[in-house]
Amino acid sequence: MNTDDDSLFANLQQWRAAGKAAALATVVSTWGSSPRPEGSHLAVDEAGHFIGSVSGGCIEGAVIDAAAQVMASGRPQLLEFGVSDEQAWQVGLACGGRVQVFVEPVE
Amino acid sequence: MKRATLARVAAARSRRQPLMVVTRLADGAQCLLDAASCEGELPLPAEQLAEARGFLSSGRSSSLAGAAGLFARAYVPSPRLLIVGAVHIAQALAPMATAAGFEVVVIDPRGAFASAERFPGVQLSDEWPDEALGRLGLDAATALVALSHDPKLDDPALELALPSPLFYIGALGSRRTHEKRLERLRAAGLGELTGRIHSPIGLDLGGRAPAEIAVSILAEVIQVRYRGDRVETGA
Numbered sequence: 001m002n003t004d005d006d007s008l009f010a011n012l013q014q015w016r017a018a019g020k021a022a023a024l025a026t027v028v029s030t031w032g033s034s035p036r037p038e039g040s041h042l043a044v045d046e047a048g049h050f051i052g053s054v055s056g057g058c059i060e061g062a063v064i065d066a067a068a069q070v071m072a073s074g075r076p077q078l079l080e081f082g083v084s085d086e087q088a089w090q091v092g093l094a095c096g097g098r099v100q101v102f103v104e105p106v107e
Numbered sequence: 108m109k110r111a112t113l114a115r116v117a118a119a120r121s122r123r124q125p126l127m128v129v130t131r132l133a134d135g136a137q138c139l140l141d142a143a144s145c146e147g148e149l150p151l152p153a154e155q156l157a158e159a160r161g162f163l164s165s166g167r168s169s170s171l172a173g174a175a176g177l178f179a180r181a182y183v184p185s186p187r188l189l190i191v192g193a194v195h196i197a198q199a200l201a202p203m204a205t206a207a208g209f210e211v212v213v214i215d216p217r218g219a220f221a222s223a224e225r226f227p228g229v230q231l232s233d234e235w236p237d238e239a240l241g242r243l244g245l246d247a248a249t250a251l252v253a254l255s256h257d258p259k260l261d262d263p264a265l266e267l268a269l270p271s272p273l274f275y276i277g278a279l280g281s282r283r284t285h286e287k288r289l290e291r292l293r294a295a296g297l298g299e300l301t302g303r304i305h306s307p308i309g310l311d312l313g314g315r316a317p318a319e320i321a322v323s324i325l326a327e328v329i330q331v332r333y334r335g336d337r338v339e340t341g342a
Binding site: 004037 | 120178180185
């Protein structure tokens, strides 16, 4: 936990105060050599601006896409990326690890 | 995440208070947990409450073992770097440490040194080091580096730092300067603790420029934070 989280939560508050929809993604499980530890956050606003990270950069695009769906539906999603997963090859989790990311709307 | 939860997390971070959010991954229901209370729409049985509090006290974020689909996220205070002496190396070190995730305070009662022009965007204290350190508090998430080269500033800081739970203490100065400093600290009755001081300060990267020395200091602080004080340097 460090000041990265401070700026992430400050951004989330600013986005919501400005009336923008926002979602928060969190790494909740990792297996093997995943690049970011459990608890790592990525915050996304309705325009696709984002801060933080849930990987070395390989799955952020897919998580931002899911965040847009979560903002639209108001319902959280649990995503999984890994080498055993067809989709993950396309998204490209090259490190060989597996990671579960929870994406929730921010009221 | 509810708006009130977001506000509570942000407020706890600014007050350097530990806080935990437990989330049920099936539907996003959450509760907020600290050492004293547990509130929110997600009730936690005593067993999981105890497990979550254990994670919180060690600053760990993890799934709870007792129940499937519950994730506990610990929010603990940012690491802090207190820099005594608003010198040239401090000008390089403060923004580097900020970028590395540290909350940084530069302490120097000499107004010509600790000026906003020399330290744009950096938290400055013009108090004497003993006053500033007493106000800021020396906890186990905090490191202190004494860079002033002036015993009037460095010594009072080190005298407070040595018996404290700070995770890192470093002092700039040549071996001769440091020997004299150790003599003074021994005379002040702190002889048994002087081994805590990293001096020569920083990893031995060979650099001489202020920014290069700042890199080696920051590298050592990060190394001690994760690996502890007893690291084989291979030197």
